Amino acid sequence: MSSRVRCAFENETRVLPLALILPTRQVTPELRNSRRYQTIRTSVREVGIVEPLVVHPQAGGTYALLDGHLRLEVLKELGANDAHCLIATEDEGYTYNKRINRLSMIQEHNMIRQAIERGLAPERIARALNVNVVSIKQKQRLLHGIAPEVAELLKDRHTGVAVFQALRKMKPLRQMEVAELMIAANRFTVTYARALLAATPREQLADPGKPKVIRGITAETLARMEREMEHLQRDYRLVEDGYGNAMLNLVIAKGYVSRLLANEEVRLYLDRHHRELSEELRNVIASVAREPSP
Numbered sequence: 163m164s165s166r167v168r169c170a171f172e173n174e175t176r177v178l179p180l181a182l183i184l185p186t187r188q189v190t191p192e193l194r195n196s197r198r199y200q201t202i203r204t205s206v207r208e209v210g211i212v213e214p215l216v217v218h219p220q221a222g223g224t225y226a227l228l229d230g231h232l233r234l235e236v237l238k239e240l241g242a243n244d245a246h247c248l249i250a251t252e253d254e255g256y257t258y259n260k261r262i263n264r265l266s267m268i269q270e271h272n273m274i275r276q277a278i279e280r281g282l283a284p285e286r287i288a289r290a291l292n293v294n295v296v297s298i299k300q301k302q303r304l305l306h307g308i309a310p311e312v313a314e315l316l317k318d319r320h321t322g323v324a325v326f327q328a329l330r331k332m333k334p335l336r337q338m339e340v341a342e343l344m345i346a347a348n349r350f351t352v353t354y355a356r357a358l359l360a361a362t363p364r365e366q367l368a369d370p371g372k373p374k375v376i377r378g379i380t381a382e383t384l385a386r387m388e389r390e391m392e393h394l395q396r397d398y399r400l401v402e403d404g405y406g407n408a409m410l411n412l413v414i415a416k417g418y419v420s421r422l423l424a425n426e427e428v429r430l431y432l433d434r435h436h437r438e439l440s441e442e443l444r445n446v447i448a449s450v451a452r453e454p455s456p
Contacts, residue, residue, distance in 0.1 A: 172249040175214050178225060179244050180237060183217055185227045189235045201291065203236045208290035211237070214246040225249075267326070268317045271304040278302060297323075307368070309334035315341045316350075324352040328359045336366040361390065416447055423447070 193199055205212070215234060217225035227234060228250055237245055277287055284302065288295040300323050305313050307330040315338070329337045340358045344350050364370050423429050423443060432440035 171216075171251060175246045175248050177244050178217065178247045180234065180242060182224050183215065183227050183234060183245070183247070184220070184224050185231055185234060187231060189231055193232065194235070199232055199236070202232050203239070205290045206233065206236050207240060208286055211245060214248045216250055217247045218250045218252070266316070266318050267301070267304065267321050267323065268313060268319075271301050274298060274301050306330070309337050312337045312341045315345065319345070319350050321350040321355075322352050325350060325355040328352065328355040331359060331368050332362055333366050333368055336362055363392070419443055420447055 189199075211233060213230070213233070215230035216228045218228055220226050225247070234245070274284075274287060278284060284298045285295050288298045291298070304323065304326055308326055312329060312334070329340060332340065340355070340362075343358060344354065347354070423432075423440075429440070432443075
């Protein structure tokens with residue numbers, strides 16, 4: 163039996179008069195004076211509406227606005243008469259921002275670079291986003307000096323410009339090690355990146371001859387951090403190399419113990435004479451069952 167999933171929107175956008183679009187909530191004076199509103203206003207003025215309004219048809223030829231109240235208010239303020247709209251087939255209000263993932267820094271870099279290659283000046287992009295042009299130029303140069311393998315590792319990660327500035331001070335192989343450590347720890351902050359930079363041996367720096375000066379850290383502390391980081395990386399590699407075999411052995415042992423406990427006579431004997439051991443074996447089986455297979 164086949165079932166069809168109903169599309170939530172019409173296939174094509176429509177250009178609708180603003181007079182027919184009815185807001186479902188009020189834009190307060192506080193919102194109108196907010197930085198977010200000003201950013202949207204600058205963006206619409208410079209490059210137009212990028213994300214269409216979302217509306218649902220109502221009786222009498224009007225449309226209820228489901229998403230885009232600030233954009234609608236900006237369009238009215240700028241004197242627009244109509245707008246591109248996405249027509250929803252269900253009267254369900256929601257915000258797209260809750261349904262999408264935020265752009266990573268590398269994705270933002272790629273978009274800015276492509277816009278500049280197509281002839282859009284960095285100054286105009288800065289005005290559209292209501293940010294300093296220096297920020298746009300930093301993002302344009304984000305991957306200068308960054309190994310391609312590192313860019314691939316971090317392409318979906320939410321990092322800051324300063325993280326790449328720290329990575330740029332290391333040689334490519336060390337950049338990869340640091341990126342892998344950040345992923346393993348699930349920490350992509352500039353503080354963590356700078357700590358890893360501080361623990362990087364001098365010969366692994368992009369400019370080994372340049373003195374490594376980290377504010378608030380003495381030379382003795384830097385040397386100790388380098389030694390500790392070297393030990394940590396060696397232990398990490400050992401664990402990583404042995405993890406697959408250890409998990410395989412554990413899964414095999416779990417299967418054997420599961421079959422053993424499935425035997426009613428064995429289970430009753432263990433429950434009667436070795437209650438604690440029996441409970442521990444069950445806990446181990448349940449724990450292994452939750453682990454991802456190697």
